[in-house]
Amino acid sequence: MSQKKKSAKSNRPQQKQPMVSAATSSYYTDSLGFMSMDSNVPGLSNVILEKLNLKSYEEYRTAVDGKSLTTNFGIRTYYDMFQKMEDTYKFCAQCKKLPSLLPDPRSMRRCKRCQNVYYCGSECQRENWPFHKKFCRKLKLAAIDRLVEWLIFTGDIPFPTKPWIKPFSELKNWEDWFSMQEGLEEKLDSIMASRYMAILWSNAGKPRPEDNELRESIKRLMTDFFTRPMTIGFAINAFSVDPYVKPITVHVIGASHIETLNIRATDYDELAKMFPGNQGIEVVMVGPEVVDGPVMRPPLVAYGPRGRVYVSGYKGLYHVFWETVIESQQAARPDLVVGFHPGFHASQGLAEGWLPTLLLLRDYSIPSMFTMYSEHEMKYSLQILAELETQVLSFGPFPFSSLKPEQVQSDPNKTPASSNAFHLLFRGTIGADSETDMAGLDGADIS
Ligand SMILES: [Zn+2]
Numbered sequence: 256m257s258q259k260k261k262s263a264k265s266n267r268p269q270q271k272q273p274m275v276s277a278a279t280s281s282y283y284t285d286s287l288g289f290m291s292m293d294s295n296v297p298g299l300s301n302v303i304l305e306k307l308n309l310k311s312y313e314e315y316r317t318a319v320d321g322k323s324l325t326t327n328f329g330i331r332t333y334y335d336m337f338q339k340m341e342d343t344y345k346f347c348a349q350c351k352k353l354p355s356l357l358p359d360p361r362s363m364r365r366c367k368r369c370q371n372v373y374y375c376g377s378e379c380q381r382e383n384w385p386f387h388k389k390f391c392r393k394l395k396l397a398a399i400d401r402l403v404e405w406l407i408f409t410g411d412i413p414f415p416t417k418p419w420i421k422p423f424s425e426l427k428n429w430e431d432w433f434s435m436q437e438g439l440e441e442k443l444d445s446i447m448a449s450r451y452m453a454i455l456w457s458n459a460g461k462p463r464p465e466d467n468e469l470r471e472s473i474k475r476l477m478t479d480f481f482t483r484p485m486t487i488g489f490a491i492n493a494f495s496v497d498p499y500v501k502p503i504t505v506h507v508i509g510a511s512h513i514e515t516l517n518i519r520a521t522d523y524d525e526l527a528k529m530f531p532g533n534q535g536i537e538v539v540m541v542g543p544e545v546v547d548g549p550v551m552r553p554p555l556v557a558y559g560p561r562g563r564v565y566v567s568g569y570k571g572l573y574h575v576f577w578e579t580v581i582e583s584q585q586a587a588r589p590d591l592v593v594g595f596h597p598g599f600h601a602s603q604g605l606a607e608g609w610l611p612t613l614l615l616l617r618d619y620s621i622p623s624m625f626t627m628y629s630e631h632e633m634k635y636s637l638q639i640l641a642e643l644e645t646q647v648l649s650f651g652p653f654p655f656s657s658l659k660p661e662q663v664q665s666d667p668n669k670t671p672a673s674s675n676a677f678h679l680l681f682r683g684t685i686g687a688d689s690e691t692d693m694a695g696l697d698g699a700d701i702s
């Protein structure tokens with residue numbers, strides 16, 4: 256896929272409309288992940304759909320796309336809700352059998368240590384232990400987090416944060432961020448004592464973890480919630496974009512339902528706290544999977560509100576957004592572009608779908624940052640950028656990655672991933688005299 260500098264503007268406008276509708280249906284990245292579960296546990300995708308009272312993946316998409324957001328998935332009680340969620344994890348981790356294939360579906364047993372993986376019987380559990388023991392501890396955290404995560408929906412997490420007392424450049428990791436949160440212990444205490452925390456553990460069907468385990472879980476979920484504004488802040492700092500001089504515009508490209516389902520207009524407010532007294536920060540979510548909701552309002556044409564963050568959205572491919580909205584001056588050009596987990600490695604088709612966007616970012620020399628779940632994904636992304644002769648400025652593990660472990664639902668005995676675990680920064684074309692050495696992956700941070 257060696258592409259010579261092809262202008263991003265070379266797409267003929269008349270091809271635009273039919274191409275978009277045909278193209279968008281194939282850019283649902285999570286449909287790849289969803290269906291691939293069945294290759295590990297045959298029938299698992301059906302179990303999930305059934306638990307949600309949905310007939311097909313398309314119906315699921317329609318529901319999350321907000322076309323029928325009133326649907327309650329047939330859930331009547333909290334207990335029912337937590338059970339249905341847990342049921343999607345119920346299959347034998349050794350032989351992959353679903354409960355429906357057992358003589359007595361209720362005979363599934365659960366690992367007592369992690370309360371997370373299931374077995375059809377003691378024989379499978381014994382056989383599986385040599386593999387499972389490597390992941391049991393981490394999976395225990397994952398099982399707690401996926402329940403405590405509910406407190407994000409109830410509004411208990413995150414706790415309110417304060418304007419930063421240090422510049423971003425002085426923060427090295429989450430510990431530094433937590434140390435800026437005045438009264439941290441009291442804030443955690445109040446979440447621990449909240450009404451929904453009590454409802455959660457009386458309905459979870461699992462023993463309530465120790466208090467210190469729950470406090471750690473709340474903190475991991477805080478990092479999971481804030482890892483996205485932190486990513487943007489990191490890029491603002493790394494590229495020396497200055498929100499004190501003028502209002503800035505950040506595009507989040509390839510935004511999917513992960514970033515936009517249940518999003519609140521205040522979810523990126525941490526950026527305003529990071530840069531107190533800024534001239535206004537606009538975050539525009541752009542992608543074919545952007546979900547209708549409070550942020551689906553048009554991008555700003557004039558200056559944004561001073562000192563605050565304004566989130567807006569556009570449902571469609573980025574290069575189409577650029578050609579139709581930015582070029583006609585209905586929205587500002589970005590000072591910065593961020594892509595969360597573009598997932599080029601998932602399929603050749605996905606990487607090709609990103610091509611017009613990557614060329615556009617390169618040719619307009621837009622300061623850009625991508626994040627990845629894994630080193631493998633990062634290396635693949637670096638390879639694509641190298642083929643496009645894009646100038647990569649730095650890459651490596653991301654210090655503000657989510658600390659919440661994301662378990663592989665269909666294959667729990669695998670290393671859990673973390674959102675924004677790796678990152679790379681790029682801008683423009685590789686210059687004749689500033690060749691970027693792509694061979695030395697270990698020598699990160701070239702910038
Ligand atoms: Zn089994």
Ligand SMILES: [Zn+2]
Binds near residue numbers: 367368370372392394
């Ligand atoms: Zn276990």
